[in-house]
Amino acid sequence: MFSSVKSVALSGINGIITSVEADIRNGLPSFNMVGFLSTQVRESGERVRAAILNSGFCLEPKRILVNISPADIKKDGTSFDLAVAVSVLAASLALDQSYLIETAFVGELSLNGEMKPVNGILPMVCAAKEAGLKRFILPKSNYREAKLVDGIEIIGVSSLLEVLDLVQKKAERGMFLEEAEYIEQNKKLPDFSEVHGQDGIKRALEIAVSGMHNILMIGQAGSGKSMLASRIPSVMPPMSREESLEVTKIYSISGLLDEGRGLIENRPFRAPHNSISLPALAGGGSKVRAGEISLAHNGVLFLDELPEFNRQTIEVLRQPLEEKKITIGRVNGTATYPSDFLLAAAMNPCKCGFYPDRKLCHCNDIQIKNYLSRVSRPLIDRFDIVTEVKRISFESIFNKQEKEIESSEDIRKRVCKARDIQEERFKKEKIHFNSQMDSKMTDEFCKIDSKTKKLLEEAYKNINLSLRGYYRVLKVARTIADTREKKEVSELEVAEAIHYREMIERFWG
Numbered sequence: 001m002f003s004s005v006k007s008v009a010l011s012g013i014n015g016i017i018t019s020v021e022a023d024i025r026n027g028l029p030s031f032n033m034v035g036f037l038s039t040q041v042r043e044s045g046e047r048v049r050a051a052i053l054n055s056g057f058c059l060e061p062k063r064i065l066v067n068i069s070p071a072d073i074k075k076d077g078t079s080f081d082l083a084v085a086v087s088v089l090a091a092s093l094a095l096d097q098s099y100l101i102e103t104a105f106v107g108e109l110s111l112n113g114e115m116k117p118v119n120g121i122l123p124m125v126c127a128a129k130e131a132g133l134k135r136f137i138l139p140k141s142n143y144r145e146a147k148l149v150d151g152i153e154i155i156g157v158s159s160l161l162e163v164l165d166l167v168q169k170k171a172e173r174g175m176f177l178e179e180a181e182y183i184e185q186n187k188k189l190p191d192f193s194e195v196h197g198q199d200g201i202k203r204a205l206e207i208a209v210s211g212m213h214n215i216l217m218i219g220q221a222g223s224g225k226s227m228l229a230s231r232i233p234s235v236m237p238p239m240s241r242e243e244s245l246e247v248t249k250i251y252s253i254s255g256l257l258d259e260g261r262g263l264i265e266n267r268p269f270r271a272p273h274n275s276i277s278l279p280a281l282a283g284g285g286s287k288v289r290a291g292e293i294s295l296a297h298n299g300v301l302f303l304d305e306l307p308e309f310n311r312q313t314i315e316v317l318r319q320p321l322e323e324k325k326i327t328i329g330r331v332n333g334t335a336t337y338p339s340d341f342l343l344a345a346a347m348n349p350c351k352c353g354f355y356p357d358r359k360l361c362h363c364n365d366i367q368i369k370n371y372l373s374r375v376s377r378p379l380i381d382r383f384d385i386v387t388e389v390k391r392i393s394f395e396s397i398f399n400k401q402e403k404e405i406e407s408s409e410d411i412r413k414r415v416c417k418a419r420d421i422q423e424e425r426f427k428k429e430k431i432h433f434n435s436q437m438d439s440k441m442t443d444e445f446c447k448i449d450s451k452t453k454k455l456l457e458e459a460y461k462n463i464n465l466s467l468r469g470y471y472r473v474l475k476v477a478r479t480i481a482d483t484r485e486k487k488e489v490s491e492l493e494v495a496e497a498i499h500y501r502e503m504i505e506r507f508w509g
Contacts, residue, residue: 003090005100006133007068007083017104017131019069020080022087027063033084035068038076047109048085055113055160057089064088076287079118082107082137085160086167095167104128105163107139113160117141119255122248125149137163144262145252148245189234190227193407197392201228204387204500206411209235210418211434211479213472214321214343214382216306218503219389221353225346228389229302232344233269234408236300237416243298246338250297254290268299268341274308282316283337284328293320294337306347307374314379317343321382324436345383347375349507372507384435384472386503418482434479439471446474452491459498463505473497 004021031045045066052059066084068075083105090100106124108116121142126149128136135153138146143156157163192202201217201224208215209232217225239247241263248264251257257264272281272292283291293301303309320326324340350368354360363371380386422433425445431437437445448456456473459465465473476497477489486493 003087003095003097003100005083005087005090006104006128006131007080007106016070016073017127017133018073018075018080020083020087020105021067021069022084022091023065023067024060024062024088024091029061029063031064031066033066033068035071036074037068038074040077041068041075041080044078044081044084044109047111048081048088050111051081051109051113051160052085052089054111055164057092057164059088059092077118077120078108078116079106079120079124081109082115082160082163085109086163089164090167099167102134103167104133104136106136107142107157109160115139115141115158115160117259119257120253121145122148122245122252125152125154126249128152137166141259145248145257148248148263189408190231191234191408192231192411193405195224195228195231198224198228198389201387201389202406202411204385205232206235206415207476207479207483208232208342208344208385210415210483211384211422211475212342212432213384213435213476213479215345215385215387216380216383216503217344217346217387217389218349218507219346220355220357220391221348223389223391225389226302226304229271229300229304229344229346230269231408232300232302232342233267235411235415236267236342237412237419239265239267239298247298250290250294250337254295256295268296269302270296270299271302271304274303274305276309276313278310278313278316281313282320282326282328283335284330288328288330288335290337291326293317293326293339293341296341297338299341301341301343303343303345306345307371311374311376315376318379318382343382346389377508380504380508381466381468383504384476385500387500388503414483417485418479421482421485422479434475434482437475437478442471442474442478446478446489448474448489448494449491452489452494455491455494455498459501463498463502465501469501469504473501476500 002021002023004019007018007020031049033042033045049059066087068080086105106118108118110116117139121138122145125136125146129149129152133152135155136146137155137157140156140158143154146154155166195202204215205228207213217228219225244263244265247268248257251264270292276292279285279291281292283289283294303314320339321343324338325336326339327334327336349355350361350363351371352361352363355363355368426432429441456470460470473494477493480493480496481489
């Protein structure tokens with residue numbers, strides 16, 4: 001007796017369809033599973049056997065062989081339980097194959113046959129749809145997440161008995177759940193209206209968000225760097241459905257999606273501690289998982305106290321910042337995760353945190369230089385905007401007038417206008433932001449006159465501007481012009497962009 005049903009395995013963020021086959025024949029009673037399986041999958045054999053028996057079905061004492069193909073891809077996780085159980089029962093009860101081969105079965109089984117949720121459902125459903133399957137049977141707890149995908153029938157079940165009832169009746173529309181509203185405790189995002197002073201830094205952050213330019217804030221301890229960074233998401237435009245789906249897939253695979261939750265609509269804000277390891281930041285491990293740079297996809301990755309991070313760890317950021325993705329290689333294959341994020345970082349100018357205030361700072365020049373050298377110049381060069389955060393005066397705390405208050409919503413409106421200009425500019429290109437322009441695009445969209453060219457030439461010589469820095473200045477100047485709704489890049493925008501690069505020469509020159 002032979003049966004084959006469909007299940008889904010995961011490879012990185014892309015689902016790969018796997019076929020689960022069962023063969024039952026006379027011989028010494030056994031339950032064997034093959035197909036390049038992890039220990040976790042092999043152990044499911046006993047769990048599946050118990051679930052079948054406790055659900056009221058009888059397994060004759062025969063030789064049972066289950067094969068999960070393709071055999072050259074390692075299988076991991078508990079999502080194969082349901083497919084294995086259905087395959088064994090289909091072979092034992094001689095069920096019709098036509099319904100089985102059009103259906104994906106995914107879910108973990110308890111010993112009494114009840115269904116348990118699994119991670120990574122969203123990319124699994126996407127893979128099943130692309131493979132042409134008609135329906136997807138999964139645990140009720142994963143139903144809301146799976147319903148985000150259109151064009152495939154989603155059926156939520158609570159037990160193995162319900163699944164067999166569906167298969168035997170060949171239900172075309174199955175058991176559908178009432179979509180209970182997911183109540184999300186939306187925390188109000190911190191608002192820039194709560195920030196006293198710091199108008200110059202607010203302006204720099206607005207430019208950074210408008211063009212997706214990486215930003216580094218340098219300032220004395222207690223000057224408000226972390227407070228300002230935490231408010232960046234409040235001025236970012238809402239995610240599109242495509243962006244939300246990408247983020248939700250990553251969080252689903254990583255097991256970070258709350259049970260019963262659907263689409264993630266808020267942009268991620270990830271702020272890992274400076275003790276983070278390289279695999280935790282970039283992704284990896286024996287079982288490849290997404291790291292912080294992928295969990296920050298379409299959002300913000302904030303690195304506070306940048307020099308306190310392990311230098312080897314943060315150097316891994318250089319490639320993802322350029323390519324907007326990261327590929328993790330292992331013996332058994334590779335996994336590619338998206339990592340298109342806005343990098344925001346903050347640091348003190350010295351170990352004690354009070355330079356250049358010599359009344360409080362007692363670090364000598366060598367100590368300051370050694371502290372700054374913890375961050376390499378090539379990584380610093382990846383920041384388009386480097387700005388100084390100064391401590392505000394005592395008077396500004398109490399003298400803040402109502403007319404001076406600018407909320408995050410006010411800033412967001414200007415950001416959205418600047419991004420609309422960029423969308424129109426790049427509608428024939430495969431990019432969306434000024435920061436993504438290559439050198440050819442930069443020359444085309446950032447044309448400057450002779451006076452502005454002379455200003456850039458002086459900056460190139462005086463502040464040791466690299467070729468990468470030269471193009472980054474032009475990209476930032478283009479974004480500044482967009483925030484002012486200007487078609488041409490003038491000397492004024494270039495001068496402001498150069499100002500954001502002067503800090504690099506001041507501290508790392």
